Amino acid sequence: MSDKIEQVQSEALRAVEECGSAEELQQLRIRYLGKKGSIQELMAEMKSLPKEEKPAFGQKVNLLKAAVSQAIEARQEVLSAGEMDARLAAEKIDITLPGNRTEIGTIHPLQLIRRELEDLFVGMGYTIAEGPEVELDHYNFELANIPKDHPARDMQDTFYIDPNTLLRTHTTAMQMRELEKAEGKLPIKLICPGKVYRRDDDDATHSHQFMQCEGLVVGEHITLADLKGTLEYAANVMFGGGRKIRFRPSYFPFTEPSVEVDVSCPFCNGKGCSVCKHSGWIEILGAGMVHPHVLEINGFDPEKCSGFAFGIGLERMTMLKYGIDDIRNFYTNDLRFLKTFDRFD
Amino acid sequence: MKLSYKWLSEYVDLHDITPEELADRMTTAGLEVEGIEKAASGTNLVIGEVLECWDHPDSDHLHVTKTKIGPNPEDVTQIVCGAPNCRAGLKVITALPGSELPVGKIGAKPVRGQESNGMLCSLSELGVPKSWQSEYQLAGIEELPADAPVGETNVIGYLGLDDTILDVSLTPNRADCSSMWNMAKEVGAILDRKVTWPDYEGCADKGTPTDFKVSLATDKCSCFYGKVVNHVEVGPSPEWLVRCLHAAGMNSINNVVDISNFVMLETGQPLHYYNLAKLPAHEITVVDDRDMKMTALDGVEFDIQKGDLLITTGGEATGIAGIMGGEESMIDENTTAIFIEAASFNPVSVRRTSIRLNLLTEAAQRFTKGVEPLGMHKAVDRSVQLLEKYCNASGFEETVVAGCENYTPVTVTETLSHCNALLGTAFTMEQVKDVLRRLDFAPEVNGDEIISHIPSYRTDIERQADIDEEVIRLIGFDSLGSTLPMMEATVGMKTPAQKMRDTTRDIMSGFALHEIVTYTLVSDDYIRSAYQPVGEAVELAMPMSEARRFVRTSLMNSVLECLQYNEAHQNVNNNVFEISTVYGKGIEGERLAVALDGKIADDPLHHTVKEGDFYALKGILCAWLERLGYSGSRIQVKENRTDTEHFHPYRSAELWLDKNLLGVFGEVHPAYAKKFDLKRTAYAEIDLKPVFGGRTSKIHYAPLDRYPSVSRDIALVVRTEVTAKEILDVVRKFGKKLVRSSEIFDVYEGEHVEKGYKSVALRIIYAAGDHTLKEEEIAGAHGAIVDNLRKALNAELRS
Secondary structure (H helix, E strand, C coil), X not given: CHHHHHHHHHHHHHHHHHCCCHHHHHHHHHHHHCCXXXXXXXXXXXXXXXXXXXXXXXXXXHHHHHHHHHHHHXXXXXXXXXXXXXXXXXXXXXXXXXXXXXXXXXXXHHHHHHHHHHHHXXXXXXXXXXXXXXXXXXXXXXXXXXXXXXXXHCCCCCCEXXXXXXXXXXCHHHHHHHHHHHCCCCCEEEEEEEEEECCCCCCCCCCCEEEEEEEEEEECCCCHHHHHHHHHHHHHHHHCCCCCEEEEEEEECCEEEEEEEEEECCCCCCCCCCCCCCCCEEEEEEEEEECHHHHHHCCCCCCCCEEEEEEEEHHHHHXXXXXXXXXXXXXXXXXXXXXXXXXXX | CEEEHHHHCCCECCCCCXXXXXXXXXXXXXXXXEEEEECCCCCCEEEEEXXXXXXXXXXXXXXXXXXXXXXXXXXXXXXXXXXXXXXXXXXXXXXXXXXXXXXXXXXXXCECCECCECEECCCHHHCCCHHHCCHHHHHCCCCECCCCCCCCCCHHHHCCCCCXXXXXXXXXXXXXXXXXXXXXXXXXXXHCCCECCCCCCCCCCCCECCCCEEEECCCCEEEEEEEEXXXXXXXXXXXXXXXXXXXXXXXXXCXXXXXXXXXXXXXXXXXXXXXXXXXCCCEEEEECCCCEEEEECCCCEEEECXXXXXXXXXCEEEEECCCEEECCCCCCCCCCCEEEEEEEECHHHHHHHHHHCCCCCXXXXXXXXXXXXXXXXXXXXXXXXXXXXXXXXXXXXXXEEEECCCCCCEEEEEEHHXXXXXXXXXXXXXXHHHHHHHCCCCCEEECCEEEEEECCCCCCCCCHHHHHHHHHHHHCHHHCCCCCCCCCCCCCCCCHHHHHHHHHHHHHHXXXXXXXXXXXXXXXXXXXXXXXXXXXCEECCCCCCHHHCEECCCCHHHHHHHHHHHHHCCCCCEEEEEEEEEEECCEEEEEEEEEEECEEEEEHHHCEEEECCHHHHHHHHHHHHHHHCCCHHHEEEEECCCCCCCEEEEEEEEEEECCEEEEEEEEECHHHHHCCXXXXXXXXXXXXXXXXXXXXXXXXXXCXXXXXXXXXXXXXXXXXXXXXXXXXXXXXXXXXXXXXXXEEEEEECXXXXXXXXXXXXXXXXXXXXXXXXXXXHHHHHHXXXXXXXXXXXXXXXXX
């Protein structure tokens, strides 16, 4: 009888092992484990055995049953995994088709640079001033130490509306409003970005409308070296680390001393390239110490305080940063151009 | 300013500094050199003599020459020359084979079969500017003097053209440097070298008594020096003088006129010499009260108005003061006696007159920038000295002076501590004093104080800050450290409005819109057809063009123009926004424009295509306002009763925030869109003042529902005119507190729905915060809603 058990076991295990489908396996399950299956038959045969052999035989059959059902379960798992695979394979997609087209809009490059500057200076404790573009001569010129008939006021440069009103020619007008508003109270620490206008024919490098961002700091011990440190910090943020700043003497009516500020060329690291015309330096802005007369006419005592001011041309800075060769691009708003600026960079 | 290196070296020793080095030093000190050009250049040149010259056999204009190029008999070579003035006996500039000229490299090769070993040159071929040459010189090769040494190889030196011209850009405060003498002082200060001016002082002190009278009938002429010279001999100028004028960009006329210009270039003081015989009287009056016509030196007639400074003599106008002399009293070859004028005219007056008459002469430009107080005296002294030497001048009468207050030298007192405090430096007194010494400021040190005695020509130095600037620019900015301000802490923060402006840009770009920036100045047409102008348009007094005459009162036309441009350039889905101020007389507004021209989602592959229509725009605007902090109940979309000129009357609406009309949005009226070649375009222009200035709703936390919600759909058929709002209002009103949300998810008109009716499907979510809803509760609320939809809207329930 024991031989028979072994025979059933080896036969069953082989059949299970060789079984190729769930259906077949189900039939094997019936054949061996079913109510009329081979194992049940063996159990039935136990009745004919002598009493003393029954327990041993029963145990063997139970072991056989366990082995077979375990084999079937194992096989079942293998088979169903394969069927899942097949079903999933049938669901295969072409992953090289593009994903859902998710258009992202853009912020105008001048506004990107403006925000970058704002964030930079706000982080250094500056506030952001605002003021009108249709401005009084008083703020645009008089308070900025550019009296009537100063050559800097040539009619060719300014869009006048009437003798006292004009389109602001520089954001300095906002500085003057803020100085006046402060009523002699220190400190002042602000930037004033905005649109300005000059009588220029539009071409690749000139625009009758452009944007500036000026900065103004007035306090008790503000020095020219502070101006240099501040601009060096800003240049490193705007153009990447390792930038150096160079001052060259210049002239603006509202600052004394006045300087032109060069930054070491970010394209060649100061070695000389076509962008910096092989000088290693690029002129980026004008700056200086607030002219004592400007402080005086705005109600500050130049003996007791000093200040610095700087003015950045946003178009120039943006053109430099991205290598843009025509200023008109900013105002033509061709979407192909705008879509280039699809991130804060 | 054109600065001749050679001329400059007459005053300052430059033997060990090249023009390029000089340019660097000047630029570093604030006198920016924008260009460096040699007056002439060329290698392998020699002075030659044409021995024989015959016509080229195969040309109608070429000559073949035998040219002697050295002292020995064998130094003769054959050169073909095309110049019409080429002839035997001429001394010429010869470029030998291998010579490099600005026009190219010269070789030895046959010209039309005739051997040619080099080139006979014109000055232009050596790079000499055309303005330095006569018509005759420009027409042919240069004709050297008969005594020119054949074989001389330093040809450029022989010609006196061994000079380099620096193009210096002077800032307005340094007009003093447009005088060669003052420029020499500046260069001397930069290089720390001695500067020697010609010994001219007192040359005009001599003179016999004069009957010439000068009077000033206006305070706009503060000083006038006049001097009669009874004898001069007009003739050509010496070569050195011509070269100096050329280098400065001026032409040579005759020795007398040239000296007036030369002295102006030296001293910075404009001069005018009159032909004494042509002055109707021995009298000059400076006036500014005439209204008349007058013919100036260049033969053109000008309109003189009251306020223009005028030189009159015997009541007649003889010159536009400080700008140009009259034709009548011009110096010509027949002039034998002159009257010298050196005066100080009001810069503002000269500037106004010269701009109005478009006469920006050298003199006018100098007066506009202001002349130095001692300039007149210097110029008259120097004039007399040079006229005597180069024009055989004699018969001087004593100098007539009108006005001219005594000059008081300016002194400025600065302290070392103040200077260092402003600059953020640690300069020593020695360093500061050294700079001021180099500048000829004759510094006097007194403890911490340093007193500067400012030379008369440095009219830009008035106060301490000016001294500080001189110190830093001459010691050099390299000595300046980098620090950050040490001051009271300040809070850097954007205002709520500034933050909202940033957020608006982020939201709009997040909706796939592209920000544009368009011009503020627009045409009359754009103003007349403006959408909701903020006020009466501000007009420029002198626009540059009709297209840019007004400050815009609204953004719509500019934005539509931008769409038109983009369509014309084959760009599709041009969805844009702009944030900008707008202006009217006495009023400023700020607006947001949004324009959808095309699809807002365009992905046919994945079946997501969405037109940029009214609903797309409405979705963007409402989401934007909610995101800024305005809860949905404060935002209202109402029927458009404001503007059907620019907007489609049935596909547009008003957008309200609380009690403020923000603007109209919707489809642009097809008739208006056509103006910009646009088809279906959705547009919104929103007043930002109430948005950026409004009180935003705070974020409100409510505990999440703990009990399940139940969703019920209703399908209705209503008349087409019934609005979504009317339906949802009924749901809200009768659903009591159990309705958590309700939305319309389908609207259908067409087949299976009677004409004039539409089918509307809505979904209502019911829930209660404190228990699981019972079926009866839901049925009650739902039933009430359905009943009232029937009653109020005549709605028919579909199964």
